[in-house]
Amino acid sequence: MPAAGRGVRLGAGTPKAFARLHGRPLLWHAVGGLLGSGCVDRVVVAVAGSDRVLAATALDDVTERVRIVTGGTERSDSVRAALEAVTDADIVLVHDAARCLIPPSVIRSVVDAVRAGHRAVVPVLPCSDTVKQVDDHGTVITTVDRAVLRVAQTPQGFDADLLRRAYATGGGHATDDAELVERLGEAVTTVAGHPRAFKITTPFDLAVAEAVAGAP
Numbered sequence: 001m002p003a004a005g006r007g008v009r010l011g012a013g014t015p016k017a018f019a020r021l022h023g024r025p026l027l028w029h030a031v032g033g034l035l036g037s038g039c040v041d042r043v044v045v046a047v048a049g050s051d052r053v054l055a056a057t058a059l060d061d062v063t064e065r066v067r068i069v070t071g072g073t074e075r076s077d078s079v080r081a082a083l084e085a086v087t088d089a090d091i092v093l094v095h096d097a098a099r100c101l102i103p104p105s106v107i108r109s110v111v112d113a114v115r116a117g118h119r120a121v122v123p124v125l126p127c128s129d130t131v132k133q134v135d136d137h138g139t140v141i142t143t144v145d146r147a148v149l150r151v152a153q154t155p156q157g158f159d160a161d162l163l164r165r166a167y168a169t170g171g172g173h174a175t176d177d178a179e180l181v182e183r184l185g186e187a188v189t190t191v192a193g194h195p196r197a198f199k200i201t202t203p204f205d206l207a208v209a210e211a212v213a214g215a216p
């Protein structure tokens with residue numbers, strides 16, 4: 001679980017994973033969501049080195065199923081660090097701490113799809129907005145056909161060996177993990193995501209999360 005982002009856009013005065021939602025850190029909600037899904041054995045959390053004690057305190061009620069490692073400069077550096085701590089798993093999920101309201105049904109459908117033989121699985125939503133491609137000046141180049149677009153969420157599920165290979169050879173910057181698998185030329189399968197799996201990035205997102213948390 002990458003949780004080492006600084007949360008500049010959230011502006012909470014604390015790293016995003018430690019911003020509070022109904023009195024608890026986002027990290028606590030996110031880890032609890034995974035462990036409570038019934039299909040996740042252990043969670044490796046990547047946080048900034050200076051936040052390891054804070055993370056251990058936030059997660060002290062689930063400590064035996066959680067390992068904390070030091071993340072990196074980019075999200076992919078944090079995922080790589082967490083992946084290196086998972087040497088024996090056959091299936092690995094990568095889940096953003098910032099998507100802490102993920103419904104368990106989505107987690108289960110990702111795991112089920114990997115177990116069914118899909119080696120890389122991404123939960124997605126349709127793109128409901130019209131999307132414009134623009135140039136450096138903000139002038140529209142073209143309107144992209146939104147019917148073929150999907151918004152990618154997490155957890156993204158992988159055959160662990162494939163994800164290790166993607167991180168070993170995929171290289172470079174990526175904003176999600178499936179992109180590194182795509183670079184290998186391997187198939188990435190989609191399953192239905194959920195609006196509650198949205199990523200908390202801005203103060204508006206946190207207000208939305210406060211409003212919907214606890215709703216059925």
Ligand code: C5P
Nearest residue numbers: 002003004005072073074075078097098
């Ligand atoms: O920056 P972004 O919103 O894409 O971050 C998505 C997730 O990746 C968040 O949970 C954040 O904490 C994590 N992240 C990380 N290490 C970084 C940057 C982001 O673990 N260097």
